[in-house]
Amino acid sequence: MNSHPGDIVESKIKDLAYDGKAVGEIDGKIIFLNAGLPGELVRAKITKSKRNYNVGKVIEIIEKSDERIEAQCSHFDICGGCTWQDLDYERQLYYKRKQIDDCLKHIAKFETVDLAEIIPAPNQFRYRNKMEFSFNTNPEDGFALGLHRRGRFDEIFNLDECYLTSEIDPEIVKWFRTFVKESGMSAYNVTEHTGFLRFLMIRHTQNTNQIMLNIVTVDGEIINLEKLIDDVKSKFPEVVTIVQNINNQKSNISKGEKEFIHYGDGFIEERILDCRFRIYANSFFQTNSLQTENLYKTAFELLQPNQNDRLLDLYCGAGTIGLTAAKMVDEVIGVELEPTAIEAARENAKLNDITNATFYTGLAQELLRNNPEILNGVNSIITDPPRAGMHKKALKALVEHDHKRLVYISCNPSTFARDAQILVDSGYSLGKVIPVDMFPHTMHIELVSIFER
Ligand SMILES: C[S@@+](CC[C@H](N)C(=O)[O-])C[C@H]1O[C@@H](n2cnc3c(N)ncnc32)[C@H](O)[C@@H]1O
CATH class of the missing domain: 2.40.50.140 (Nucleic acid-binding proteins)
Structure with missing residues (x-):
């Protein structure tokens, strides 16, 4: 049938x-x-x-499977944030590691793989340093501020608690919901594209305890802004900056075309290993700071950097890996597509008195082919591509170059397996693959691996 x-x-x-x-x-x-x-x-x-x-x-x-447990969060049944909160953490780790094993055996066709035990997250809950809460209109209360109902782009539920963020985030959400009601500001409707308030993004650093509020709206002024700032100062002293991003586009994203800084400096500062990093409303930053430290340490243990190395940090984002490695090597070269991330990388280099790092903006696949000075003298590489994996031409440029060691960090085991097969077919041997759990209660898994020639 x-x-x-x-x-x-x-x-x-x-x-x-x-x-x-x-x-x-x-x-x-x-x-x-x-x-x-x-x-x-x-x-x-x-x-x-x-x-x-x-x-x-x-x-x-x-x-139901016996592996199911009681989820902690009262929103679990409807929330799109956690899918595995009702699965015992040990079993989450088992399935995540198995995903990598399956990909390497079935996609890359490797018969044996040196797959290490998974590095569990230091905190199973409250590990996220960033969360985007959305507005939408709703017939009962006029509007909702919270997270998406599972599988729904157009339905937001009023969030009262969340175990992935710090404890303060839901308190800020509840306070802001009341503030918005009292001020009479309207919520954006994602299907009709009407209304003013689109998102409340909260970034809360884990090592330095600083909070940024980013209120995303269409063009217009926040009503009772002075009162908002006074309320925040008295109720949530950890908030060091409040910004407003303007997004007039239909696309439902929090990144604005314009930004206004209403309080503080417009950035917060996080510490990763020994380095300080400024984080702006729209900059990419790893969302689990504590596990990012373990991820980077694992990458450095596999790479074994030394003072003579010229290290290429490919897909470098705001330069966090390269900058934390800068003291261990002679020189760092970073390559990244996003100009704002590169600006942040250069600023972060200055902030940490790092003078041996150079950053290039553009597509990795083009820069590696057209700018031979990037790969010239490079003897070790860390590559950390997006979920789609490495561009074929970028991989080709690496394969044709004569470096010895390549550490590949991946957030997608299937594209990693595809790229790993190309590298192994081109003469590299794949050493250890180490799974790192950056996102408990979700299906996502990160891994670090070493290729040598
Ligand atoms: C997984 S993030 C890496 C972040 C960074 N290594 C870190 O630890 O914070 C991938 C990065 O690749 C960048 N990117 C995506 N496609 C690219 C391309 N074709 N060339 C260069 N960079 C690209 C993205 O903007 C993003 O910053």
């Missing part, structure tokens, strides 16, 4: 796929589901039907 989109089906979960999706089977055809653990029987709605597989959304878990 053929199944079609809209059909309601029952399926036993056989396994978890590379990206953490549950894999079941209906009438001999694979179905990928958004939830479910191996052994569970689920009822699901088919959302897509292809020749070789179906995709579906779980409506009900009919037979």
